[in-house]
Amino acid sequence: MRDSSSDFFIFIIYSERRVFVRILLQLPEGIKSKALRIVQKLEKEGDEVVVSCSPCYGACDVALEEARRCDADRIIQYGHSEFPVRSSIPVEFVEYRTPVKFRAVLSKAVKELGGYERIGIVTTVQHIGQIGEIKKFLEGKGKKVFIGKHGKKAKYDGQILGCDWGSIKDIENTVDCFIFFGGGVFHALGGALATEKPLLAVDPFSRSVRWMSEERTKELRRRKGALLAAVGAKNFGIICSTKPGQFNFKKALYLKKLLEEGGRKACILVCNELNFESLNNLLEFDCFVNTACPRIAEDYARSRKPILGVDEIKKIIKK
Ligand code: SF4
Structure with a gap:
């Protein structure tokens, strides 16, 4: 009872x-x-x-x-x-918006843009509400300004995410260069890597402007190094995050199959948040493959073994 x-x-x-x-x-x-x-x-x-x-x-x-x-x-x-x-x-x-003063920093940017006429603008959701005013300002300085259609994961045209560069891809054949408007290095570098067109990072917080070409070259060199290090790898750990918007288990299973068919050993490593100490304790693996957030690659220096993206590992398998 x-x-x-x-x-x-x-x-x-x-x-x-x-x-x-x-x-x-x-x-x-x-x-x-x-x-x-x-x-x-x-x-x-x-x-x-x-x-x-x-x-x-x-x-x-x-x-x-x-x-x-x-x-x-x-x-x-x-x-x-x-x-x-x-x-x-x-x-x-x-959404959370951070209205910022942009005239002074954009005037600096205009000087940097020199002879470039057709400019694509991209930003994060934090500043998306100001993209129209930024466009007008640049047009007032004689530039032709373009805003690309957003990709599948972003919501607004001109918006970029670390896992969605659609707004860049959409107009990269139309523009001479891009402006990324926003703080920090992550989106600016990611944007620069997503296109071969030059990208100028315009930071309204530090009021600085800088071309991302040097960082882009460094990052490409680093990725090439990781790729070369992974060519001889025999044991692969495939990182799969359980975060709802990052969970790519099917992709992880597919990569495991591909690697095994190519004569390598592969194991799926599941976690919510990636802990590099734990990753580094998995000593038997020669290389990791990241199916979760592409931002993980930013922390490559914390991993003892190379971490490759899905496209990179496919290149190795092809070879
Ligand atoms: S997967 Fe990474 S880049 Fe994409 S929304 Fe999540 S944290 Fe941002």
């Missing part, structure tokens, strides 16, 4: 679920400092909020397991635009 006190307890929990919507809130590092303010706003509206304090690298990084464990009805992720991600719990993406 059930005891009545535990029935009562069950009833309370159940009725709480019916009254409140429980939200798991995810914030990228740059917005975590505002967590409490956002929580209070949501709780005023009657929701119950649990904050994920795990890193949140991108829209792909939906904390589904945390949401399940907390019995959340909804996940709200700040800072990123909508992303094609499979999730059994509804996910709401709340």
Whole structure:
């Protein structure tokens, strides 16, 4: 027989679920400092909020397991635009914009652009709201400005992600060069690698402008080195992340089959977040293949063994 006190307890929990919507809130590092303010706003509206304090690298990084464990009805992720991600719990993406002053830094950029006339602009979702004004400003300086159609993972034309360079690819045959407008090196370098056209990084935070050609050459050289090191590799570890927007298990299985058919040994290595210490303890592997976020390649120096992308490993298999 059930005891009545535990029935009562069950009833309370159940009725709480019916009254409140429980939200798991995810914030990228740059917005975590505002967590409490956002929580209070949501709780005023009657929701119950649990904050994920795990890193949140991108829209792909939906904390589904945390949401399940907390019995959340909804996940709200700040800072990123909508992303094609499979999730059994509804996910709401709340974009975060950072309006910045751009005239002074763009005037510098115009001097750098010299004889280039046809300019493509790309940026991240953080500044996408200003892309129209940036275009007008450059047109006012006599440039022809183009904004490319976004790829499958981005939401806006002109927007780029570390795993979606569609806005560059769409217009690379039309323009003489690109401007990446935004902070940091990651998107600027990724953009430069996605095209053979020169790319000028225009950073409104440091107010600096610089061509990415040198970094591009260095990175290509590094990748070539990794590729050469991997040619003689016999044992391959295929990295597969369980993050909902990065989970490429079928691709990992396919690569394993290809490698084995080519006479190599291959093993799928599954994780949520890649820990380089653990990776480095897998001493029997000569080379790793990354099927997760392409950003992992940025941290190549932390791995003792080369880490290749899927296209790179296919080249080796062909050879
Ligand atoms: S896979 Fe990587 S680059 Fe793409 S959204 Fe996720 S974190 Fe960003």
